[in-house]
Amino acid sequence: MTAAQQQLIERLRGELGPGGVIDDPADIAPWLTDWRGRYHGASPVLLAPGSTAEVQAVVRGAAALGVPLVPQGGNSGMVGGATPPADGSALLVSLRRLNRVRAIDRSARLMVAEAGCILQNVHEAALEQGLRFPLTLGGKGSATIGGLVSTNAGGTQVLKFGTMRSLVLGIEAVLPDGTLHDGLTPLKKDNRGPSFDQLLCGAEGTLGIVTAATLRLYPAVAERAVAWIGVADPFRALELLRMMQVRTDRVEGFEIVPADTLGHVLEHIPGTRAPLAAAHRWNVLVEATVDGPGDSPAALLEALLGEGLERGLVEDAVLAGSEAQAEAFWKLRDSISEAERATGPAAQHDISVPVDDMPRFLVEGAAEVERAFPGVEASGFGHLGDGNIHFHVRAAARQGPDWYEREAPAVSRLVHDLVTAAGGSISAEHGIGQMKRDELARLSPGRVAALRALKAGLDPQGLFNPGKLVR
Amino acid sequence: MTAAQQQLIERLRGELGPGGVIDDPADIAPWLTDWRGRYHGASPVLLAPGSTAEVQAVVRGAAALGVPLVPQGGNSGMVGGATPPADGSALLVSLRRLNRVRAIDRSARLMVAEAGCILQNVHEAALEQGLRFPLTLGGKGSATIGGLVSTNAGGTQVLKFGTMRSLVLGIEAVLPDGTLHDGLTPLKKDNRGPSFDQLLCGAEGTLGIVTAATLRLYPAVAERAVAWIGVADPFRALELLRMMQVRTDRVEGFEIVPADTLGHVLEHIPGTRAPLAAAHRWNVLVEATVDGPGDSPAALLEALLGEGLERGLVEDAVLAGSEAQAEAFWKLRDSISEAERATGPAAQHDISVPVDDMPRFLVEGAAEVERAFPGVEASGFGHLGDGNIHFHVRAAARQGPDWYEREAPAVSRLVHDLVTAAGGSISAEHGIGQMKRDELARLSPGRVAALRALKAGLDPQGLFNPGKLVR
Structure with missing residues (x-):
């Protein structure tokens, strides 16, 4: 633990209510590994603020002392975006205690939900009012609103309702200097410069820590x-x-x-x-x-x-x-993910191309990968109507578990090259996190330069989720 | 003219095609005053690049030599956002020569239009294909796509179709360091970090110069x-x-x-x-x-x-x-704007509050202003369903034309205070420009600090539309 970390933790023991600073390694351990089990981090304590004001206290203290923070929701992301660095240099901040539905307005069809609300609970709270929050995905029992916003989550109903970006009417977030962005009021028109609400969607906690969101609701399914x-x-x-x-x-x-x-x-x-x-x-x-x-x-x-x-x-x-x-x-x-895991090692890709080009990509992309890596099986499944599929390349038969480390990186580079040549995205819905950071830098240097510039402006000390999205 | 300006202009005479550098003061003059006639600027020449590559040449040269640029479309904005500084320190860059409709995809209902395309021409190009671009407003004969994106324009059909932000599927823009953001490919899902397309909507040319946009089309009205x-x-x-x-x-x-x-x-x-x-x-x-x-x-x-x-x-x-x-x-x-101009001096405000609060604001806000400034007449008209009205406060009878300078600033401060207290926005659809910049700083210091941080990151030299939106 660094001296600055120690100083911050002592300060926060006073400022956060009971349960705000968790020391027991057994309580911290489950949150240090991503759910795919690929990334392992360390954090001397787990900070668990219980209110937006307490999140501000954490951020202000961290900014003053120069301590990096890694915000985390349900820890069910796919790209290692919520796993802290392995060297313990950052403190893990769980938003799970901010789990109140602050308000539901039935006639305006709005819900204000805190960052730690679990998606399934949001579904149920809406349903109790005869309403529906339409975004849904496999991890709905663990994924939180803050994580869904920060990864601009998709899921199976994007075709009709869009991604999280189009379901969020406003966001409350703590910015890296500790100021509060209070965008929860649902103004249909607001042209005071570009939208910080939209900027925080998909920013993976690198530009602000989301504490609550105003969500758009729809009539329940009859x-x-x-x-x-x-x-x-x-x-x-x-x-x-x-x-x-x-x-x-x-x-x-x-x-x-x-x-x-x-x-x-x-x-x-x-x-x-x-x-x-x-x-x-x-x-x-x-x-x-x-x-x-x-x-x-x-x-x-x-x-x-x-x-x-x-x-x-x-x-x-x-x-x-x-x-x-x-x-x-x-x-x-x-069950596809579970079944594929049982089948053997595979390199998985969450990619998009323009919708009309996706059928060709499914056929020709798979053929090209199979030609380049004899014996592998490549195929894609998922959200055809969104131009987004999960493109899996399975190891040839009789390959050991070391296949993934040996061959998968080259396979993924080829898949990403094909996607980029088709004008597509190497991350359609999972985000970049740490898993795709270097591939993003390789394929989209201009975008990465612009992301770094954004980051440098809003987080000049580089304290918010360091090493994710861009280095 | 500064030495740096002179050097840049000479360089661009070589790099831009014919018509790229306009010297004749008579050709420049119409673009130096905003259409309300309130702001008067100066620019030693008018730069008129004819392609995205030429815009990049302008920006790269300006970045290298430290010359500020003011991008301009139809010059029909309401807040002085496209008028250069009066001291001639910046060069005016017209995007009007980038006026091609690059493509219309009838089945995907998409149009790629360059920044200088005039809205009415976009309407007509869509209609020729049996389609419709639904955003419309009074200035449709002059407003350009680049200006509409940069101000996140609204208009009369927002109720059903949203503002420009929701009609833009992708943007091509030159960033302050001269790199091209190429977001025209219409990916329905793309989570490579936050959306630069969304960031450029409403940024008023302070973070990038929009050169083209992919627009969403709808079936024509039968x-x-x-x-x-x-x-x-x-x-x-x-x-x-x-x-x-x-x-x-x-x-x-x-x-x-x-x-x-x-x-x-x-x-x-x-x-x-x-x-x-x-x-x-x-x-x-x-x-x-x-x-x-x-x-x-x-x-x-x-x-x-x-x-x-x-x-x-x-x-x-x-x-x-x-x-x-x-x-x-x-x-x-x-005809309301024209009629109100003929009626006498008035302080005009483009404001929003949550839709359900707007009826009360219309009644009580007007009463409060009339109490505070005896003799004035206050009323609002416009987009009730968007929670956005144009709130005009007319001078008491027998007031000279000096009323505006004498009393309007205090009137506007009160109106903006009332709007802010109601959780609303002092600019619903016109933007901030230079007209509302100081009021934004007074009422939303946190937002302005965050906007400045964004600006510092993407435009560290402060060369893009200086003095607009934030100082």
């Missing part, structure tokens, strides 16, 4: 329909989506799953079964909803699938006949 | 219906809007006009007449549209107005019976 569809290729899948989008704005999930990926799920996840009789080279999971009385979404999907069959876009399809079956279809999609 | 409505007060006006919004998402204009303001229009604008037989204390102009075959918007509005009458929200209403009458209704709204 009824949903879910279908599993076999298609010949991703080109037809995208054409099917485009056909549906011309007819209706009720399609809110449209996930593509290739045959090999579905095979891994069926093999490794107990209790799963294939929804369709025959195997198809590609599959699509589609969900349509209504938020009030009116047309049944099942009838809507049935008509759309009929038209897709006639046009030769759909090979076969089945509509979930019950909520249980709908859940079973979604489980196939949501 | 049919519109316009009604003029008399209401008792703004509380009922907002309730009427809320009632309509529950029933339909086709209402895209909802403008409120008080009796006194309508009176000034009828008095000063030739060829105007009152739409309703009796005078009403407040009026609402509402527009509904459809973009394809289906329900008639006139039938929809008629039903909604009938319901409004039954509920006691509407006193009287008339639906435009022809496109000419619809135009006449809109002319009443669009």
